[in-house]
Amino acid sequence: MMNSLKSLLLIFILCLTWVFAGTDGTIRGRVTDEESSMELPGATIYLPELGIGAAADPSGNFIILNIPVGKYDVVVQMVGYQKKTYKEIQVVMDQTVWLNPVLPVAAVEGDEIEVLGTRPLVERGATSKKITVDKEAIQSLPIRDMSELYSLQSGVVKVESKTRGIPNHQERGLEEVHVRGGRSGEIAYMIDGMYIRNPIFGGIGSGTRLNLFAINEFDWQPGGFNAEYGDAMSAVSNWHTSSGGENIEYHFEYETSLVGAFINSLNGKTSDTENFDQLRGLNDYNFGIGGPVLGIPKLRFWFSGQYTSNEKYSVYEFDDKVYLGEDQDLLLDTLALNKENLVNPWDNVSGFRGFGFDKTSDIFAKLSYKHSGKLRFHLSYWQVANHLQAFNPRYLYWDEGRNELFRDTYRVNFEINHSLTPRTFYTIRFARFIQDQFQGVRWRDNDGDGFPNWFEWRHPAGNKEISDPENPYVVPYSIGEDGDTLRYTNRDDLSGWHVGAIPGMWNWESAEKFDDSNGNGVWDIGEDFTDWDNDGLWDGPEMVKELEYRDNSYWLEPEMYEDYEPFLDYNSIRLQFENIPGNSQAPYREDWDPENIYYYMPNRQGYVWEEGRAFGGHDLFYADSRALTDEVRIDLTSQISDKWKARWGLDYKYHRLNFYEIISPWLGQAAFRQTFAEYWQDTGPDGLLPIDSGYVNPDIGENNGRWDKGEKYSDSNENGRWDDYREPEEFSAYMQNTFEVPWMVINYGIRVDAVNYNTQIWADTTGKYTPGTPWYYSDLNDNDMWDENEEVSVLAGLPRQKVILKSADWFYKISPRIGFSHVITDKSTFTFNYGLYYQTPTYQDIYLNTNRLEDPEDLFEEGEGQVGNATMSAQRTQSYSAGFNVQVGQNWSYSLMAWVKNMDQLTKNTFQRSGVYSYNISENGDYGSAKGIDLTLKFRGRSFGSQLQYTYSIAKNNSEYAWANVSGQYVDAPSQESLQFYDRPHDLTFWFYTGLPFGINAALTAFYQSGGPYTPYIFAGKDPKPDEKNINTKRGPAFKNVNLNFNKYISIMGHRVSIGLSLYNLIDIRNEIDIWPLTGKAGNPGAYYTDRVGLADSEHYLSSAYYDRPWRFSQPREINFNVRFDFD
Secondary structure (H helix, E strand, O other): OHHHHHHHHHHHHHHHOEOOOOOEEEEEEEOEEOOOOOEOOOOEEEEOOOOEEEEOOOOOEEEEEEEEOEEEEEEEEOOOEOEEEEEEEEEOOOOEEEEOOEEOEOOOOOOEEEEEOOOOOOOOOOOOOOEEEEHHHHHHOOOOOOOHHHHOOOOEEEEOOOOOOOOOOOOOOEOEEEEOOOOOOOEEEEEOOEEOOOOOOOOOEOOOOOOHHHEEEEEEEOOOOOOOOOOOOOEEEEEEEOOOOOOOEEEEEEEEOHHHHHHHHHOOOOOOOOOHHHHHOEEEEEEEEEEEEOOEEEEEEEEEEEEEEEOOOEEEEEOOOOOOOOOOOOOOOHHHHHHHHOOOOOOOOOEEEEEOEEEEEEEEEEEEEEOOOOEEEEEEEEEEEEEEEOOOHHHOOOOOOOOEEEEEEEEEEEEEEEEEEOOEEEEEEEEEEEEEEEEEOEOOOOOOOOOOHHHHHHOOEOOOOOOOOOOOOOOOEEEOOOOOOEEEOOEOOOOOOEOOOOOEEEEOOOOOOEOOOOOOOOOOOOOOEOOOOOOOOOOOOEEEEEOEEEOOEEEOOHHHOOOOHHHEOOHHHHHHHHOOOOOOOOOOEOOOOOOOOOOOOOEOOOOOOOOOOEOOOOOOEEEEEEEEEEEEEEEEEEEOOOOEEEEEEEEEEEEEEEEEEEEOHHHHHHOEEEEOOOOEOOOOOOOOOOOOOOOOOOOOOOOOOOOOOOOOEOOOOOOOOOOOOEOOEEEEEEEEEEEEEOOEEEEEEEEEEEEEOOOEEEEOOOOOEOOOOOOEEEOOOOOOOOOOOOOEEOOOOOOOEEEOEEEOOOEEEEEEEEEEEEEEEOOEEEEEEEEEEEEOOOHHHHHOOHHHOOOHHHHHHHOOOEEOOOOOOOEEEEEEEEEEEEEEOOOEEEEEEEEEEEEEEEEEEEEEEEOOEEEEEEEEEEEEEEEEEEEEEEEEEOOEEEEEEEEEEEEEEOOOOOOOOOOOOOOOOOOOOEEOOOOOOEEEEEEEEEEEHHHEEEEEEEEEEOOOEEOOEEEEOOEEEEOOOOOOOEEOOOEEEEEEEEEEEEEEOOEEEEEEEEEEOOOOOOOEOOOEOOOOEOOOOOHHHHOOEOOOOOOOOEOOOOOOOHHHEOOOOEEEEEEEEEEO
């Protein structure tokens, strides 16, 4: 009965309400006579740019709704009175601008007054902290990327550690951002009110950049947001995009590190190893153009784009201990120096070295059609292409086997805005958001002999361990049993690829059998074969899949990956030696011979430096995914009375998630795999396995690694077809009310969030979901369902065994929100808000390995013991905040706010058993809390703007991140809360921009943030270990940074031209990012560890380079030059 009532309640609310994220504001006020203070009914108030307005009612009051975010002139007119124009009134999202025009009598017809609009520093309608950064500030501040605006907000922690935080996040191009003590991924990222969060991983990353000129305004709300915002627990971020204006305007900006490199060269730093700015190689191009479309007066356009190329993703400065080569003359004993420096032969560069690269381009286009003052249409398109190779210490000296990441984003958005009456309007939005991600390793053939590197690593040349990918005269072959016959290797059995074939995956099961007389693995003319189809021709293998081709290269499939471990450290030299004709083995280090140059090779006892640096093989990841989201939003807003405004809305999202990822592919069945594709039996179209009666020969499609029509499959989506994707659906609804009187503003609302994962879940015989336990039954009548007379058990091994599955149902949560702003004076308020906030778990946690639920034993054996859970409900945060906001005079204000967050139902893992199998399953259960105080100071002038934010906070949780959110690693949650790595008690940010004499503009940003906590190491006997009784009780050094830029503007033929210089990390502080837990320092691991450095023996196994780790520090000062052209 209770479930029925809940369902009726949900249906009732959904029928009444719709959901929407606001991108509009309101202007209201009262028009009066200057002398008598009497109201002026009938006065007109209008916005010429938009063609909308209102007339004052009998009490002189007016209200104008549905004003897009931006700056506008507001004109007030009344017959017999002077016309008054308020210039550049800023309309802010979801806020009301109060104007109370006082009109003097016109002494002369046509008298006009202009007033420069100033936005109140305290918004009387704001019931929580909200930061708005306008276009002027965004384009003035020293910001390299728009994502840096998040770091400008206090209470925001962006984790860039290479030893802490969410594993492999950087490899996937994802950002780890925490707000007010919440976990990463708890932010609602939006553009023009529509979501852009990646539904598979959560959050955003390298493929979601919006160019500089496309941004009109940035809104940031860290908690306390209204019911219209959902699927977020920590913050709401909304980018408002630019639109074309009444006149043509265009802009261009170029920024480069080449001038910084030139300045360094003037100081004698001419080589790459001395010149940081030269090595990083930044070139950034921005352009934008917009205005009316000729011939169509009501149609306006905007088009902008940005291309950024960093030749090196990371640049680090290494010490001067380098390998000097073998002895060249009698004056310099390089062997002795090399031994003294304790360096490997590949450690031969000191100073700056660059790694990886980062190339990003994006375009944004918008068409705006104003049919009338009541009806507007907008169509926008956004596309991003990112190509990234990050830094990994394993590839410190060689990177040909490194992963490269491609992230491509496409978004189309269409909006209809229609005012039904002066007090009621609706908006309908449609969006398609696509994020493609590909991560892989290039196909390389270094010696051009037709045998790619991976093939030569896998298939040896005779008795060697490998063939030689650097020598075209050495190719893979085997030696016959007679010890004299050479058999060349021309086919790889794992991938099916053969020499001369198109790079791809080939299926030899369907090829006609042949007598391989020369043993090369492929059919050659003259060799006998079995002619299955009697056509007299040998039918070869089926090409299953051509390799991905992008960036002028083919990209390896997982079956072609080779393990990097055989190529670590000295093994690379050993393998090179063994491939030299006549060599049988690599040289040893002979300790008795002081002139032996191979001090870096193993001695006869096997002692050698082992540091994990790769010189062959491939990186860990292969990934290919597409996340497609179709979203429809409808909102209806009505000013029901002068005091009461209501907003209703709905939101529907349909996702199509195609995801495949494999880590360490060379492990075969033991590799960690994730796929959203439905499970199928790779039998070929005949549906027969070799063990089935009637099976004669393999048919085309058997064991080809893809689904073919006729093959049996698990229909998890229950749509009657095999899919390589999952299709979750989300539906949301809310009702938000604003009650506004002169002394109080109350915002109250309620929200419903529902999700259907559209998949199947393990269940028991009563129909109850059992996501952690499969129930087996004997399907004696083969009807694919359990019958009461059939045996059932939680232990596998039943005859004709199958498992009970039940389709997922809709899950929903209801979250109330309330906030009020008590207006103490016209310039001061007291605010309070409370809310429940829910967020759907990332779909990686929902669907992990669930494509094999029909065969639990196979899942447990090959799925790394990790299983998703489609019964997980939304994660929850309960938040309170209260504070004072005061404006002092016209130019500055301060805000002091306290907040508390309680988090629960967070994603965790739970250990489970089923018979002999043990595994971990996702479920709700982790928890945490955070509390803090925010102080915000704002100061502004006519050509000056500044803001200081400070947050003191404490963030605790029982685990730092969901156990398999992106890492696939087991992380057992502790039983109680403790400080987490992303806890930063003190967080201070400051920015300002100003005009200086001689047409010079300057801007500065500054940051201070406490260091992250860590668990100290203590000695247990002679070895150190983590102090488990004092988890995260010590703290690393604080992070400090200052950025500065200068620009000089001049006017030339109607254009504004500027040249400028930007200095990032102005003071050149090398912040300690990752510290050693024994010492608390980034550059000193402690004597216990450094004592292991020395010529290899029983006590020493590391070279001097092992602890030379500049990546544990932030990067040096950057100097960029920019030039800009503006016409508007």
